[in-house]
Amino acid sequence: MEPQLDPAPAEHPFRSAFSAAPLAMAVVDHEGVVVSANDTFGALLGTGPGDLAGQDAAELVDLTSDARAHHAYREVLSGHRAGLRCTRRLKHPDGRSLWVQVTVAPLPPDLPGGSPDSSPDSSPGGSPGVLMSLTDVSARRELQARLRHLQNHDPVTRLPNRTLFFERLSAALEAESYERGGTGRIGLCYLDLDGFKAVNDTLGHRVGDRLLAAVAERLTRCADEAGYGRASAPLVARLGGDEFALLVEDSTGTEQLADLAESVLTALQAPFEVSGRRLSVSASIGVVERRAAGTSATALMQAADTTLYWAKADGKARWTLFDPERNAHRMTRQALVSTLRAAVERGEFTLEYQPLVGMDDGRLRGVEALVRWRHPQFGVLTPNRFIQLAEDDGSIVPLGRWILATACRQARRWQLDHPDEPPIFVSVNVAVRQVWDSDLVADVAEVLAETGLAPQLLQLELTESAVMGSAGRPLQALQALSDMGVHIAIDDFGTGYSNLAYLSRLPVSVLKLDGSFVRGFQHEEQAGAADRPSPADEVIVEAMIQLAHRLGLTVTAECVETSGQASRLRRIGCDTGQGWLYSRPVPADRISELLDGRACGRR
Template identity: 35%
Template sequence: MTDALSQTLEPRCQEILRRTAIALKGRGVGVWEADARGRPRLLALSSAEDVAPVAADELEALLREVGELPAAGRPPRRWLASRLEGQRWCIAPVRTEPPQPPPAGVERRGPERLTLELAGVCIGLIERQLSEEPMAQFKAMVDSADDAVIGKTLDGVITSWNPAATRLYGYTAEEVIGKPIALLAPPDHIDELPRILERVRRGERIEHHETTRVRKDGARIEVSLSISPILDAQGRPVGATAIAYDVTARQQAEQQLAHGALHDALTDLPNRAYFVERVSQAQARVRRDPDYRFAVLFIDFDNFKAVNDGLGHAAGDRLLTEIAGRLRTCVRPGDVVARLGGDEFTLLLEEITGLPDAEHAARRIQASLVAPFMIENREIVATASIGVALSDPDYGQPQDLLRDADLAMYQAKEQGRARFQVFDVAMRDSAQARFGMEADLRNALERRELRLVFQPIVELQTGRVYGFEALLRWHRPKRGVILPPEFVPLAEQTGLIIPIGRWALQDACRQVRRWQDAFPTAGPVRASVNLSGKQLAHPGLVDDVRTAFQDAGLPPTCLALEISESVLMESVESSTDVLHQLRELKVELHIDDFGTGHSSLSSLPRFPLHAIKIDRSFVHRMGSRRNDVEIVRSIVELAGNLGLGVIAEGVETVTQRARLIAFGCALGQGYLFSKPLEAKAAAVMLAGPEEPGRRIA
């Protein structure tokens, strides 16, 4: 620079400094210029109110202490900083456009690259500390944060990285700063990055965006991102800060909860809620597309209770798990097999052509159950009753379809089990009638609609009345007299058999006691009362029996309890225990309908019985089938060998009576002697002149 040019520019520089000083007034900032020896030539200072004022001569002395400028090639910023460290004023960087590092000042060099002069900005140390302390605090907060804090440019280049980011992603700051943020995204999530950056460029905040990221070791993690744009003084985005934290464990827990809410805990099959939702979706499709068809199969396993009772609930659960595994093999990829609860399963068949497809699926399920299950080293054969209901646009709710499939399943059970049945409307009508009967039956006791009738049991040789079998009758309003086969199964299914059976015991004992009081010469009149399977399994049965004869004042030996052969064999162990407790009460125990069940001869001695009742079907066929004659003869002989009495049911002809007497059968009942009678009519049979008791044949 020539002296003439310097003289020309000097006034302009002074004016610029003057204006700069005005602009910086009150901000504790100054501008300076020094020659090659550190002597100030131009100076403009201004102090903020919270910074002690500094006179020009103080700064001049400060700069003179610097001494000679550094040799060529030595950065003046570092040199000046080292010479001025700890002074009241220091040389501050002049801001330049990134990415160049800001210098301490502006340096002008000569032809030999010797420093000729310097210019720069000076800031009071107190002011500088006031501006740097919040930044230091902020950095400390970011570094100690539990969440990853990542800075990046608008192009997605990482500019800052805190320790939590290292813990989350596995990369150190040195490994990622200057790298694209795409480094953290798995291939299947790369496409979302441009959309996120575009939103940041528009100045949008992104909060709690959950996505997938990948760690340095390749592990995928789920993170929640909150991204905020960094704005300049004019409010324009110049970068972004992302805060991220790991939500993998939370998402896994949520997924497990969601899975558990829609799946059965034991078998991991879909549960009722899931199944109903899928049926609802299928119904909606039927309404949109008349050609679309589906079917619902309702599956219930026969005699599953016997497994639970005989082997325990753990074995039952194991069986259900293995059943679920076989059912899975019977369905196509688009079908749904679910467990509703207990031993009830359902199957949704979609995209079928019609009923044959559903029937084929039912047969496939039954075929899958042919092979026995090995549970606790025992072979268990499981059979299933299946109900089938086809889709129909008229179905209102998914539960309607399930209801009809359930009705068809019960129809299959009633027809013999181990089979399937397709729903028809008549089943629904029958179910509605059953529902009405159940409602009426619940009120029958209170309304005194239930009554007992009594059929005489007689000595076959003498015709003397030995006792009476008490039989239930329901006088249902507007329906007439209802016989036990029509309502007792319903009473058992609903649990109403317990209060009804308790009443029958009490009423029979009271009636027999009244007869004994009225006809003391008639001998010890006895009553036989039937017990159902539900009653036998009821824990209060023994107390109910004891209360019945004690309250009536009836000797327990005058009360006989009849249990069918099939009921006894449903649970031999528990039945035996209860029968022994009843035997201790000194009541008699009879096995009813003998010959129709599945008991083995070896099991009979285990039961503490007093008598066997031969089923009426064998007695009826004695006149036409030689085999039945031999069966009756064998039963009588078996009972005699076991020390048991024999009562023949359904004796209707003189020939039948004669044969039974010839076989050694002592007691019988049937229309040959009397039909079931009301209590008053039965009393007539006890009032005759013969003693002890009335001879009726």
């Protein structure tokens, strides 16, 4: 005989176990109505078990507010689903919230129903209904939330960390986020602290951490003030080290971001009182603001990082707005760097030559070899676009060898083509890195031997800052080249140390005056009121020329553009001139034409 559910526990062990079970349980019929519930179920919901009978079970555990969960529940009731497990948040009568795990499973057909009057045959499929059980998981949820908070927040500042920041940023850039309303724009202030490393290194990490926490408080205050009257305040996050970010969702434009950045700079101006010490730091801030559509988290952070670098390069303690044109220049620079070495091997470089003319007779004495890069994408590039890049990555060494060999070979060709004319010299620029990273003396000797050019017809130009103070290997190399017969010239003289006394200890034979001195040299009758000759410039240049001559050096003036400048330079004893008055840099065949006539005029 099958057991029947009855109030008498002695006769019905199932009801006795059901009532005394520590697990909250209720029997629900196929209509979703509570047939009976045990004491634990009632206690969890804050009501007596008898008061629950006849109530809608889905309403009691808030299944109706979740369409998917409620549909699955109805499927279990109808026998079309094996079971359901979900987590719901309930409101207890005493006001506190609790999380419960709800489990719903069909009762086996051979078990009695939830009331004394129920029978196995009174329900669909012969089943007495379903068993709903509840488990209080509030403590577990709280622990999970605490662990999740620790995982997503910085322990020093208690701000959101890098992980949470990128979660929020990625979510803000999803189409469904910005298409549902708002401005559809996003802004970012990316900053790091100027001077923090010194604090950390000298006072220790404990003080450094307290300073970071104090900075975080001020940043949060700035964000709260910026968010006043708006839907939400900017998210403040610590990305690591002394780097912070303020994310503005639904930004209204660059003005809003600029105001936020300015408020951050102002907030950080006041000194911090940390561990009994008065500490000061500032911030450099990169500001980016753009439409969210078409922007990725990676692209936004790259732009912010680049702009932060600009802010530091521009002097620190400031904010800088992302500039697409400036960024395009940076990208071009990177493209040049990445192709420099290969360009030398592909033969993309060529030389032009600018005449060096005797000031007394206007005749061609020599030429300066000037390299050009015929870039397949950016066109013809002058040295100021790539020489520094070549020095930075070391490609100046193979490029310098090529320039030296090509220039010497061309100078020898001119000499052979004009045997009846005095040969002209060729002047080649040399970077300091060529002296340090290669055997310049051996390279020069090899090129001269290969081309047959006399050492006296080669002049090597180094900048003043590179030559002054030379010692060790650079000085030895210069001395060896001078002993070989090669002339050494100081380029852009007058812009650096200008220590003429030091020149007596260097194997230098030529000074090239920087063009800034020459520009003021004009005939008084030709100069306007704002362009009068500078008596001081003329006195300084004349003194330098006289001292150079006393040291046995010759002087070349750069950037000679007018006959007035040439006349004054000639009068004070300058030896040679170079500039557009005589000729722009030209291809080698144009120099051949000049050699036929020898004298140089305006070109």
